[in-house]
Amino acid sequence: MTVSTRTRVPALTGGHLALRRLISVPVDEFGSQYWGSHPLLSHAAELPKGFDDLFSNDAVDELVSRRGLRTPFLRVAKDGSTLPDSAFTAGGGTGAGIADQASDDKLLRLFADGATLVLQGLHRTWEPVLVFTQDLAADLGHPVQVNAYVTPAQNTGFSDHYDVHDVFVLQVAGEKRWRIHEPVHPSPLRDQPWTDRRTAVEEAAGRPALLDETLRPGDCLYLPRGYLHAAKALGDVSTHLTIGVHPWTRRHLADELVGRAVVAASEDERVRASLGLGVDLADPAAWEGDVDIVREALVRALRDVAAETLADALGLKWGRAQRAAPVSPVATVRAAAALDGSERLLLRRHLEARVDGERVHSRAGELLVDSTEQDSVAALVTTGSASVSELGIDLARRLLLGGVVTLEGALPGVAADELSHP
Numbered sequence: 001m002t003v004s005t006r007t008r009v010p011a012l013t014g015g016h017l018a019l020r021r022l023i024s025v026p027v028d029e030f031g032s033q034y035w036g037s038h039p040l041l042s043h044a045a046e047l048p049k050g051f052d053d054l055f056s057n058d059a060v061d062e063l064v065s066r067r068g069l070r071t072p073f074l075r076v077a078k079d080g081s082t083l084p085d086s087a088f089t090a091g092g093g094t095g096a097g098i099a100d101q102a103s104d105d106k107l108l109r110l111f112a113d114g115a116t117l118v119l120q121g122l123h124r125t126w127e128p129v130l131v132f133t134q135d136l137a138a139d140l141g142h143p144v145q146v147n148a149y150v151t152p153a154q155n156t157g158f159s160d161h162y163d164v165h166d167v168f169v170l171q172v173a174g175e176k177r178w179r180i181h182e183p184v185h186p187s188p189l190r191d192q193p194w195t196d197r198r199t200a201v202e203e204a205a206g207r208p209a210l211l212d213e214t215l216r217p218g219d220c221l222y223l224p225r226g227y228l229h230a231a232k233a234l235g236d237v238s239t240h241l242t243i244g245v246h247p248w249t250r251r252h253l254a255d256e257l258v259g260r261a262v263v264a265a266s267e268d269e270r271v272r273a274s275l276g277l278g279v280d281l282a283d284p285a286a287w288e289g290d291v292d293i294v295r296e297a298l299v300r301a302l303r304d305v306a307a308e309t310l311a312d313a314l315g316l317k318w319g320r321a322q323r324a325a326p327v328s329p330v331a332t333v334r335a336a337a338a339l340d341g342s343e344r345l346l347l348r349r350h351l352e353a354r355v356d357g358e359r360v361h362s363r364a365g366e367l368l369v370d371s372t373e374q375d376s377v378a379a380l381v382t383t384g385s386a387s388v389s390e391l392g393i394d395l396a397r398r399l400l401l402g403g404v405v406t407l408e409g410a411l412p413g414v415a416a417d418e419l420s421h422p
Contacts, residue, residue, distance in 0.1 A: 018135035021048055022168050022220045022243075036166065036187065036224050036247065039180055039211060044218025051170045051218060054128045057239055060150050063119060063126065065104040068092065073125055074102050075118040076110055080159035083115065114155045119148040122241070127326075133243060134325060134350045142247045143321035149240055151176065151233040160205035160230040161194045166245040167223050171215040174238035176231045180211035183226035189251055194228075204228055215240065252317070256310045257302065264301035271297050318352070324363040325349035327403050328410075335407045336400040339393050345405040347384045353404065355381055364403035369395070380405070 016027045023030045024042035034040045044050060063069050076083045088110060090103035111117060122129040123146045137144045153174075162183065169178070184200040185192060194201050205228055214234065215221060223229060225247070231238075265271050270293050280286045325348055335343075347353065353362040355378045360367040369377050373395050380386040380399075385408070388396040399405045 016139045018132055019139040021132075022136075022170070023047075023222065030222075034222060034224075038224065039227060040222040041211065041213055041215075042220045042222075044216065047218065047220060049218075051172050051220075051241065054132055054170070055122070055126065055148060055172050055239070055241055057150070057173050057237065059126060060117065060119065060148065060239065064102045064107055064117065067125070068098075069102040069119075069125070070098065071100045073119065073121050075120060076107070076115050077118060077158055078110070078113075078115040083110070111150075111152060114152050116152075116155065116158075117148075117150040119150070122146040122148055129241070130326070134322065136243065137322050138350060140245060142245050143318075144246070145244045147242050147244070148172075149231075149238075149242060151231075151238045153233050153236050153238075155233050158230065160201060160228050162188065162201065162226050162228050163223075163244070164188045164190050164193060164225055166225050166247060168243040168245070169215065169221040169223065170241040170243065171217055171219045171221075172239045172241060173217055174236045175214050175216050175234040176238040176240060177214045177234055178211065178221060178229060178231045179205075179209045180213075180223065181205055181207065181228035182210055183228065186226050187224075187249075188226050189249070190246075201228060205230070246321070248314075248318075252314070253310065256313050257305055260305045260309060261298055261301040264305065265294070265297040268297045315352075315354075319361075319363050322350065322363070324351045324403070325406075327364075327406065331410060332400055332403075332406070335410065336397045339388055339396055339400075341389045341393055343388045343396075344408040345380070345386055345388060345391070345396060345399065346408050347380060348404060348406055351404065353381045360402075360404060362404060367398065367402040367404060369398075 019027060019030075022042065023034075023040060024046035025034070025040065030040065064074065071085045071089060074088070076088045085100055088103060088106045089100045090106065091097055091099050092101045107117065119125075123133045123144065124130065129146050133144050133146055160179075160181070162185070181204050184197055184204050188194075210227075213221075231240075275287055275290055284291075327348060348362075348364065351362045351364060353360060355361075355369075355374060358369055358371065358374065360369060360377060360381075373391075376386065376391050376395065377399075380391070386405075391399070396405075400407070
């Protein structure tokens with residue numbers, strides 16, 4: 001038999017516990033009135049709790065002085081410009097000859113002189129941020145990444161600009177004044193940065209602001225891509241997290257649709273035919289008729305491509321855009337060797353697993369199962385857990401070593417009520 005099943009993002013009316021920490025309106029209202037279109041400022045008093053559990057100034061010091069942080073996980077900016085890596089990095093000393101490690105000595109001097117520290121990729125280097133953002137990505141259905149911006153009092157890290165992704169700004173410590181202006185280019189794509197419209201951005205930044213607000217600890221600002229913004233620290237060191245949301249857009253659908261249409265149009269022998277002997281590709285008159293043939297074939301193919309045929313390719317892109325929850329290689333190998341049948345296994349969080357015949361596809365890769373195991377694995381994917389006795393020790397061991405499951409009770413930092421399948 002063939003089984004095809006997968007984990008799915010909850011419907012918009014579902015739990016969305018991570019998203020609800022960031023917005024002061026109901027999730028459905030956020031989706032219809034703000035998502036991708038309008039800013040939303042949510043004050044700490046309107047939100048479930050602050051962000052101290054995610055990040056802090058102490059975390060900044062630990063990362064840059066005691067964790068061996070390297071570029072590109074760290075940038076430094078001053079007066080609107082990014083400093084060269086050599087300005088804030090150095091070698092690690094004897095036995096650690098890596099030249100681009102963060103230098104706490106250099107960073108101390110730069111920060112005291114007004115530079116902003118930018119800790120990039122915190123969703124990979126700081127566990128509380130990692131866990132939260134994986135849940136948020138599942139809530140949103142769009143990939144996310146996280147940077148922290150640490151700015152000395154009365155300083156601005158970056159001048160007015162826009163981002164090509166949506167952001168949630170989580171004020172962690174201190175205060176920062178934000179000035180927001182309307183987009184000069186709404187909904188910019190990844191290849192349409194603000195520097196391509198520098199003059200328009202500078203002119204728009206000189207006009208009255210749409211929003212001029214001070215964020216305090218626990219406040220959160222949502223900004224759709226394209227909105228101009230600049231921020232200045234007030235009174236004390238200001239630290240905030242910027243969660244960048246890289247939305248799937250209709251352009252992604254268009255790219256996949258056109259790619260499929262080109263393949264389909266190539267079934268037409270006329271499209272595969274050679275251009276004329278001695279053709280001059282620099283002269284459009286030489287192949288104008290050929291373009292008409294190709295255009296007609298593409299239009300027919302575009303109309304015939306079913307949306308369902310795009311789903312597998314788009315699903316692969318979604319799977320590659322985020323990572324599954326962390327897995328511990330040493331502990332997992334030891335646990336797999338010690339299985340005795342009494343244990344219970346949990347589907348690895350954010351795995352995006354799919355059972356297709358004898359293959360289990362997921363963010364951990366591909367795992368083969370035989371026909372007698374498909375029903376058990378499909379049930380595991382659907383429910384999120386299974387006992388080793390139900391699966392059998394051999395299959396349980398393969399699922400553990402394949403990174404598909406984890407051993408119940410072996411997830412440090414995760415509360416029991418968070419173990420339910422997302």
